[in-house]
Amino acid sequence: MGAQFKDQVIIVTGAGDGIGRAAAEGFAAEGGVVVVVDVKGVETTVAGIEATGGRAIAAPLDVRDAPGWSRLVDDLVAKFGTIDVLVNNAGVAVPGDTAADVTEEIWDRIMDINAKGVWLGMRAVLPTMRKAGKGKICNVASTAAHIGLRDAAAYCASKGAVLALTRQAGVQYAPENIQINSVSPGTTMTGLQRDVTEAQRATFLTLTPINRFAQSIEVARTILFLCSEGSSFVTASDLSVDGGMVAL
Numbered sequence: 595m596g597a598q599f600k601d602q603v604i605i606v607t608g609a610g611d612g613i614g615r616a617a618a619e620g621f622a623a624e625g626g627v628v629v630v631v632d633v634k635g636v637e638t639t640v641a642g643i644e645a646t647g648g649r650a651i652a653a654p655l656d657v658r659d660a661p662g663w664s665r666l667v668d669d670l671v672a673k674f675g676t677i678d679v680l681v682n683n684a685g686v687a688v689p690g691d692t693a694a695d696v697t698e699e700i701w702d703r704i705m706d707i708n709a710k711g712v713w714l715g716m717r718a719v720l721p722t723m724r725k726a727g728k729g730k731i732c733n734v735a736s737t738a739a740h741i742g743l744r745d746a747a748a749y750c751a752s753k754g755a756v757l758a759l760t761r762q763a764g765v766q767y768a769p770e771n772i773q774i775n776s777v778s779p780g781t782t783m784t785g786l787q788r789d790v791t792e793a794q795r796a797t798f799l800t801l802t803p804i805n806r807f808a809q810s811i812e813v814a815r816t817i818l819f820l821c822s823e824g825s826s827f828v829t830a831s832d833l834s835v836d837g838g839m840v841a842l
């Protein structure tokens with residue numbers, strides 16, 4: 595165990611699985627108190643962290659729930675007095691998401707979770723971070739924010755919004771010592787890939803110069819870096835973790 599995030603209060607959304615769970619485990623292994631936010635899988639992540647001697651708190655929450663965000667932040671501030679890090683990672687993708695065919699209901703669902711949920715999380719923690727005069731926020735975007743992925747119209751739009759909001763908020767709060775960045779993962783072997791067909795997977799591989807897909811831990815390590823002291827002069831920035839995909 596390291597101590598890079600010793601006693602820091604770190605919220606990770608979508609931490610019930612995939613990249614979020616790997617990030618939560620990484621923060622806990624470095625001494626952080628990890629607040630595990632998700633609509634499912636929360637207890638499993640917390641149990642896994644506690645089994646290795648780490649500290650984690652279960653926080654079942656839908657990132658679209660604005661009053662729920664307020665309650666969570668109020669509880670954490672009452673208990674710990676601070677929130678050091680927020681990782682806005684929760685996200686969804688839905689098959690058949692083309693501009694011609696996506697339904698209004700699915701469009702709204704993707705935008706509400708992937709884009710509005712990121713803003714709601716930032717809005718909830720920023721007053722505490724501003725008061726403290728410090729904070730780190732890492733939003734999880736995607737290669738979909740940079741290139742036109744097939745069958746991902748609302749998804750691309752939502753991740754483009756994450757990128758733009760990261761840039762804007764990063765600039766806005768830079769003078770207050772709050773660093774806000776994003777990561778843009780390429781194809782990563784998580785549950786999000788469950789509906790991807792073999793043909794789509796083969797296409798993704800040809801688009802990935804490194805010639806393999808990422809494991810969650812590889813994205814998680816970059817998230818940890820962007821939330822650490824080591825990235826003290828990095829803000830309003832996006833880091834691609836995509837095996838070279840957007841550079842192709």
Ligand SMILES: NC(=O)c1ccc[n+]([C@@H]2O[C@H](COP(=O)([O-])OP(=O)(O)OC[C@H]3O[C@@H](n4cnc5c(N)ncnc54)[C@H](O)[C@@H]3O)[C@@H](O)[C@H]2O)c1
Pocket residue numbers: 607608609610611612613614631632633634635655656657658683684685686687707734735736737778779780781782783784785786787
């Ligand atoms: N896997 C990839 O190839 C890939 C590529 C680029 C970007 N991403 C992004 O990485 C992030 C994590 O995805 P993942 O690949 O680990 O997928 P995942 O499905 O394994 O994990 C996503 C988690 O988000 C949670 N979630 C969904 N809706 C939620 C809501 N409304 N409130 C709270 N939690 C919610 C899910 O329950 C799930 O546990 C997402 O933002 C995704 O868009 C993934």
